[in-house]
């Protein structure tokens with residue numbers, strides 16, 4: 411796993427926050443261009459997470475630049491944390507940064523008595539077998555047969571112990587579903 415240095419979002423200075431906002435824009439540009447199209451929109455999201463989030467952690471690389479971010483929003487009276495968002499700078503992906511951020515978030519969640527981590531992972535660009543498909547009348551049959559066509563992050567979440575728990579058909583337009591996954595959080599010993 412990556413040795414990236416992790417800190418809370420709240421300790422970043424303005425310059426570091428700007429650099430982190432650029433990471434969000436760059437990470438989502440290819441497959442989710444409408445998520446944070448501008449640095450300003452990403453900065454607003456960081457503000458929301460800092461004030462309303464359950465956790466917000468930043469990974470720094472060896473030269474002191476932000477390389478990744480994970481946030482969590484409380485749901486169901488805080489029993490569940492929604493992972494939102496998770497982003498790793500494109501030139502640093504597949505080096506263990508995302509897994510490290512997720513492990514740290516899970517540890518925070520366990521300390522807070524959270525039962526479940528949850529993530530909703532859109533397929534807007536046809537990167538799974540559900541993309542462009544009419545999943546009715548049996549969405550769960552399609553979900554059970556889910557395949558990765560081109561780097562959709564559900565495989566990353568699976569590797570971190572998440573399982574499929576549902577699908578919202580046509581969440582982002584016809585044939586663009588939201589794929590729902592969850593993981594039980596280990597209790598503190």
Ligand SMILES: CC(C)(COP(=O)(O)OP(=O)(O)OC[C@H]1O[C@@H](n2cnc3c(N)ncnc32)[C@H](O)[C@@H]1OP(=O)(O)O)[C@@H](O)C(=O)NCCC(=O)NCCS
Nearest residue numbers: 437497498503504505506507508509531561562563565566
């Ligand atoms: C998804 C994302 C956060 C993963 O972070 P990362 O640092 O690249 O992931 P890691 O290097 O920690 O990968 C851990 C494992 O998942 C695998 N993995 C990571 N991303 C994957 C993907 N998109 N497709 C398939 N496998 C993937 C890795 O190969 C690795 O496998 P291994 O344990 O067998 O070696 C990152 O690619 C990203 O920011 N993507 C763009 C934004 C995004 O999609 N965010 C999630 C929205 S729900």
